[in-house]
Amino acid sequence: MTPSERDRILAKAALFSPPPAVLADGRRELVGLSREEMTQALAEIGEKPFRTKQLWHWIYHQGVTDFARMSSIAKPLQAKLAERFVVGRPVAATVQTSSDETRKFLFRFRDGQEAETVYIPDRREDRGAVCISSQVGCTLSCRFCHTGTQGLVRNLGTAEIVGQFMAARDSYGEWPSPRGETPRLLSTIVLMGMGEPLYNYDNVARAMRIVMDGEGIGLSRRRITLSTSGVVPMMDRCGEELGVNLAVSLHAVRDELRDEIVPLNRKYPIAELIAACRRYPAASNARRITFEYVMLRGVNDSEAEARELVRLIAGIPAKVNLIPFNPWPGSAYLPSTREQLDRFAQIVMDAGFASPIRMPRGRDILAACGQLRTESRRTRPVAA
Structure with a gap:
């Protein structure tokens, strides 16, 4: 795909850009700045570059939000920093915990817009995944997804x-305790919440570089998975620059059906999407591409479609997550029967691909795959 196509995607993303990270009182948010930007911000108030390393440690390794608690920084400088900067967090407007211990956060940002984030625990291994949103709403309109009914509010x-x-x-x-004991319940990030991450690539990439920084949060790229519906021009760039795990929301094996349920397919059809998967630099037998496939009764769950799926992904280091459809108010689809799920999975497994059936988590609080949505609305016009 041409650089001009990537540029067009990035230019469109700018129309939905987030508000500046500056408070009404003029203080600047430090979270989200790169090391270079933080060094420049500190230089503007007369501080040396080594202060960046100190602040980076307190913000991202220790999780401290109050400058007065940053004990390696002298009190006069603590006060100076507090006058000019802030270390913030999104506000949890609501927090719901499912009967299966899945936890859903409705986070409210400084402009009042909201997005949902879900923590999915795996108690067998005493760890779990944080499912993060990249947009308020979604730029896509996949027919089976509740988030897609909201429309895109902003990145x-x-x-x-x-x-x-x-x-x-x-x-x-x-966060590390005074004795240095740090649990690892939140061990993985999946960019599978609200929004299409590759339509907000610059902000997503900057955030993941911060997450992967070894002197801060220090999460390995192997513990980060980015899910896309198939923004083909950005998939190559993501693989080259971030090298995180890739998940592809496939959901159909014929263009005419995928055009209907994943409208992005009209722009980047299945053949182009699969070719991009074959090129993805981080794909290997140790780091397989995950193909996500929501099973819709009588729509995409036939044995013939299972065989076509196997043909499409032949030769790609891959696994297939079969996702029973999670109903939401007003949805037009039904989940596949357990018998059909099992038959579909067996065909894929017999071809040599792992094909787990992902059991729904957090369905009772609308936290399962495809159920996230907020009441945020876009309040400013979009340029044509």
Whole structure:
């Protein structure tokens, strides 16, 4: 895909850009700044570059939001920093915990807009995944997805993306204790919440670089998975620059059906999407591409479609997550029967691909796959 196509996507993203990370009183948000930007911001108040390393440690390794608690920084400088900067978090407007211990946060940002974040625990291994949103609403309109009924309100900024993970850590107390004991319940990030991450690539990439920084949060790229519906021009760039795990929301094996249920397919059809998957630099037998496939009764769950899926992904280091459809108010689809799920999965497994059936988590609080949605609305016009 041409650089001009990537430029067009990035230019469109700018129309939905987040508000500036500056408070009404003029203080600047430090969360979300790169190391270079933080160094420049500190230089503007007469501080040396080594202060960046100190602040980075307190903000991202220790999780401290109050400058007065940054004990390696002298009190006069603590006061100076507090006058000019802030270390913030999105506000948890509501927090719901499912009967299966899944926790859903409705985060409210400084302009009043909201997005949902979900923590999915895996108690067998005493760890879990934080499902992070990249947009308020979604730029796509996949027919089976509740988020798609909301429409795109705006992109989330770097601070708002990384802030979701940090706020979830706050909720679980997962920052180093005075004795150095740090739990690892929040061990994985999946960019599978509200929005299409590759339509907000710059902010997502900046946030993930902060998350992966070894002197801060220090999460390995192997523990980050980005899910896309198939923004083909940005998939190559994501693989080259971030190298995180890739999940592809496929959901159909024929263009005519995918055009209907994943309208992005009209722009980037299945053949182009699969070709981009074959090129993805981080794909290997150790780091397989995940193909996500929501099973819709009588729509995409036939044995013939299972065989076509196997043909499409042949030769790609891959696994297939089969996702029973999670109903939401007003949805037009039904979940596949268990028998059909099992038959579909067996065909895929017999071809040599892992094909787990992902059991719904958090369905009772509308936290399952495809159920996220907020009441946020766009309040400013979009340029044509």
